Amino acid sequence: MARTNIEWTDAVWNPVAGCSIVSPGCTNCYAMQMASRLAAMGSRKYAGLTRKSGGRAKWTGKIRCNKKSLSVPLKWKKPRRIFVNSMSDLFHPDVPVNFIADIWAIMAATPQHIYQILTKRPERMTEVLFYTYPPAFPFLLNVWLGTSIENSETLCRTKALRKCSGARHFISFEPLLGPVADADLSGIDWVIVGGESGLNARPMEAAWARDLRDKCAQAGIPFFFKQWGKHIPEGQQKGLLDGVLHHDFPLQPVGE
């Protein structure tokens, strides 16, 4: 199994590798640094996807689709939550529609798993899922669709996300870089919040996380507080928001 430290999933599945920066939330992209390390260790899957600039790894913009990885979830008999493409963005403009259709077919063939697709490009997700002809993207009960939002400038992504039909809609506010008290959470089934980790991590203020916690409580939306990241505000504890562990999931047991 492709193990992961990401608390809100059980496994990662990476049929696509490589990406390019789209907004400020990407600046310290974990996948970009990890792809560079894996390439340095000799992994052909990640070779040439990053270059060094100012001593740090940067995406080259090259995307690699890995046909061999497609069959991986077929071998996982035990039901699990699977994060699709932790090392890329499935709806990057250079991921071919045909390859996304292949991924869709695998998800349809493995209803025992729940697939969590998270994109910073929900506009392309809408285009691909709705306007591809012949239609290749049926609604799947085991596919959750999500978008990442880092600040008020990226809140518009929720609008595009709502247009797509997923079994569940979720938003990952990670890394949260500014207040998003105006977030419209209507039609959203799950909210994840997290701060940034790593060398140049930017701090998340407790008030920003509290705003989202309170909005979710009011609307009855499951709230998952992942972590503070590198900077833990005074009076807060690792992994807890105001002393409370929030690890809620939408109601859909794995394997149902």
Ligand code: SF4
């Ligand atoms: S979209 Fe995701 S994978 Fe791509 S650069 Fe941004 S954070 Fe990294």
